[in-house]
Amino acid sequence: MKLITAYIRPEKLRDVKKALFKAEVQKMSVTNALGCGQQGGYTTTYRGVISEINLLKKIRIDIGVNDDFVKKTVNAIIEGAKTNNIGDGKIFVTDLLECIRIRTGETDSEAIG
Amino acid sequence: MIFRKRFISVMLLLFVVVLPIVLFAAENPEPTIAGNAEAIKTTKLAIDTVWVLLAGVLVMFMQAGFAMVEAGFNQAKNAGNILMKNLVDFCVGSIAFWIVGFGLMFGAGNGFVGLSGFFLKATSDATFASLSWSPVGLQLKYFFQLVFCATAATIVSGAMAGRTKYSSYIIYSLVISAVIYPVIGHWIWGGGWLGNLGMLDFAGSTVVHSTGAWLGLTGAIVLGPRIGKYTNGKSNAIPGHNILLAGLGVFILWFGWFGFNPGSTMEAIPSISHIAVTTNIAAAAGALSAMFTAWKLFGKADVSMSLNGVLAGLVAITAPCAFVGIGSALLIGLVAGVLVVFAVIFIDRVLKIDDPVGAVAVHGVCGTWGTLSIGLFATEGGLFFGGGAKLLGIQALGVVSVFAWCMVTGFALFYAIKAFNGLRVSREEELRGLDIEEHGMESYDGFQIFTLQ
Numbered sequence: 001m002k003l004i005t006a007y008i009r010p011e012k013l014r015d016v017k018k019a020l021f022k023a024e025v026q027k028m029s030v031t032n033a034l035g036c037g038q039q040g041g042y043t044t045t046y047r048g049v050i051s052e053i054n055l056l057k058k059i060r061i062d063i064g065v066n067d068d069f070v071k072k073t074v075n076a077i078i079e080g081a082k083t084n085n086i087g088d089g090k091i092f093v094t095d096l097l098e099c100i101r102i103r104t105g106e107t108d109s110e111a112i113g
Numbered sequence: 114m115i116f117r118k119r120f121i122s123v124m125l126l127l128f129v130v131v132l133p134i135v136l137f138a139a140e141n142p143e144p145t146i147a148g149n150a151e152a153i154k155t156t157k158l159a160i161d162t163v164w165v166l167l168a169g170v171l172v173m174f175m176q177a178g179f180a181m182v183e184a185g186f187n188q189a190k191n192a193g194n195i196l197m198k199n200l201v202d203f204c205v206g207s208i209a210f211w212i213v214g215f216g217l218m219f220g221a222g223n224g225f226v227g228l229s230g231f232f233l234k235a236t237s238d239a240t241f242a243s244l245s246w247s248p249v250g251l252q253l254k255y256f257f258q259l260v261f262c263a264t265a266a267t268i269v270s271g272a273m274a275g276r277t278k279y280s281s282y283i284i285y286s287l288v289i290s291a292v293i294y295p296v297i298g299h300w301i302w303g304g305g306w307l308g309n310l311g312m313l314d315f316a317g318s319t320v321v322h323s324t325g326a327w328l329g330l331t332g333a334i335v336l337g338p339r340i341g342k343y344t345n346g347k348s349n350a351i352p353g354h355n356i357l358l359a360g361l362g363v364f365i366l367w368f369g370w371f372g373f374n375p376g377s378t379m380e381a382i383p384s385i386s387h388i389a390v391t392t393n394i395a396a397a398a399g400a401l402s403a404m405f406t407a408w409k410l411f412g413k414a415d416v417s418m419s420l421n422g423v424l425a426g427l428v429a430i431t432a433p434c435a436f437v438g439i440g441s442a443l444l445i446g447l448v449a450g451v452l453v454v455f456a457v458i459f460i461d462r463v464l465k466i467d468d469p470v471g472a473v474a475v476h477g478v479c480g481t482w483g484t485l486s487i488g489l490f491a492t493e494g495g496l497f498f499g500g501g502a503k504l505l506g507i508q509a510l511g512v513v514s515v516f517a518w519c520m521v522t523g524f525a526l527f528y529a530i531k532a533f534n535g536l537r538v539s540r541e542e543e544l545r546g547l548d549i550e551e552h553g554m555e556s557y558d559g560f561q562i563f564t565l566q
Contacts, residue, residue: 011544014341032561045553 001096001112002070007033007058008081008089016061016080023076025063033060039087058089064096064112158248160381165249165257168376172260175369176203176267181362182424183271186353186417186470190546191275192556198270198282205283206263206290214262215255218295219243224306227299243304247379257379258298261321264373265294268325271470273332275339275351276543279551281530289328293522297324297515311504312511313491315388316377318432318483319515326477327516330466331523336537338467340544348462351469356416363420367396370427374434388434391442392427395434398446399426399453399479406454418454424475425453429483433490441490448486449479481512 008016013030020028034055041054065073074091082088101111180199184192206214213231220230221240230240233255238245244254266289270282300307301320314320342349353359374392375385403422407415429449430442437445456474460466468474488505489496496505530536537543542550549555 011541014544042549043553044549044555046558 001099001108002065002067003094003096004061004063004065004070004073004077004091005094006061006063006077006081006089006091007035008061008077009083009087010057010059012081012083012088013059016077019076019080020063020073023072025065025069025073025076027063029062031060031062033058037087037090056087064099066109066112157381161248161379162250162253164381164385165247165253165376165379168372169253169257169260171369171372172257172264172376173203173369175260175264175366175373178362178365178369179264179267179271181358181365182420183274183362183470185355185357185359185362186271187274188351188546189354189557189560189562190548190555192354192548193552193554194279194547195270195274196556197279197552198274198277199267201283202266202270202286202290203263205286206266207259209287209291210259210262210295211255213291214295215258216295217292218258218262218298219254219303221304222299224304224309225299226296226305227303243302244379249379254379257376261317261373262290262294262298265317265321265325265328266290268322268472268476269329269332271472272326272329272468273336274469275547276336276537277332278535278538279547281534281536284530284534285332285526288526293328293519293526294320294324297518300514301511307507307511307514310507310510312507313436313487313504314432314484314511315435316374316431318428318480319511322428322431322476322480323484323512323515324519326473326475326480327519328523329468330473330477331520332527332536333466333468333473335524335527335531336467338465339469340540342467343465346465348465353417359417359420363423367423367427370396370431374431378435384435387439390439391434391437392430394439394442395426395430395446395449396423397426398443399423399429399450402447402450403454404450406451410454410458418457421453421457421471421475422450425449425479428476428479429486431480432483433487436487436491436493437495438490438492441486445483445486445490449482452478452482481516484508484512 006016020026035058036055039056041052041056043050043052045051061077063073070093074093077091098108099111100107104111176199180196183199184195187195211233215233216229216231217227219241220227221242222228227243229236233251235241235251241251241254247254266286269285269289273282295303298320299305301312301314302308339351342351370392371389375388378385378388400419400422403425404414404419407413407418426446426449429445433445434442453471453474456478457471460468460473466473485505485508487495488502488508490498491500491504492498494500494504496502527536538547538550546555
């Protein structure tokens, strides 16, 4: 089992959800996130004063999957989130030790799917 | 010592108060009939002026109402943009209506358009003869008519919210307040052909509300729906971000409408109380019937539909408010409340036109209903009151003519803007929000806002 964590552009969430749905990955957690990377920041102006915003708004998606779903999921996220510009985000894949479904007590691959 | 001080104070007071009375009383002439008539005239003009100015500022405040309703019914990422549209159309309109709009609307001309009185310059008494029925001064007439013009202009921003390029919106505002609206106004209020036929539109169900809505309709069609509004032909909800602001906006509009309708007498006369009552009854009836209709259809007492119902009743009673009884006003409001719910559903699901705030349903459909309702319910000339179908026919002709004029000018204007300046923002800009992309800032800095759409 792997935990796939992706940080994407907020405006690409629709597209990523659509791509994941097409790839039959229908379980996910979505949270707001702030972060910075290569993209740098952007500037806002408020009453003529320019301020550099360093931390950009991103969306974090967490998906726990069985090993055979890793590639599908990663590809779907890339398909949905890619604009070919700096700031498209990153995907992290980490090992997942255990997974338990609270309602039934099922564990691991049964619980995750 | 204290007594002496007091004595001096009292004497001083007497001196200051009594002396002028003694001195000036002698100059007061004996009251004469002519003198009293003059004094009554001056007093009446003062009361008329105060009333029309008060009504005018009430209507001006409706700009705030529209801004809040539209911002509340749209997404957080576009709130500042919506506010800016409502701000700029009033500013552009104020100047454009002074330069040309007022002259085109009320100046002496032909049956189609006024051709004199630009910059409020009256060359003779005949220049503004179309407004001579109101006793107040010319500048106040301009101000009162301006706030109506601005209302028509601002209605459009709601139908086009969330995807329109800001610079294009400014161009559009200028054209509607300078030309498109004044021409319709001239037809019905400025001595033009519809008014001469006998069409009645007391405070502007057609002149103001339908005009704004039909132009918004053309704008929404040329723009196309917001991204994500329709997928595979199915309509998706893009919920408003702040229903409290929308509610506040509706109450501000309701409040302002007591200037809009009763103020359209443009004179302080007793019938303003009747107009205030018909206005209020129709608003209340519209809200209730929209609420019960939505409750029946969707299973819940829908908040935003109930709010739209208030506006539906108000828009519908705007034309007939002075010509119908209170019972008729109730019926007009009840019908408007039902109409608005079905019109929202029809425009959204059948026509598939994305109108984020329901402006076309509220102002267009209910404005049309209100204008026609005069032909049915008018105590003088209405079909149900033994007046025959003639008035109803004239009202229908007016509704169709205004619709046709708005379709022609609206499509021409928006396609021209699209060709020369671009009407819609880019996909990326729309998804990120117009606040950041068009205005370089966010309306809710420091808040966590999920951008799901």
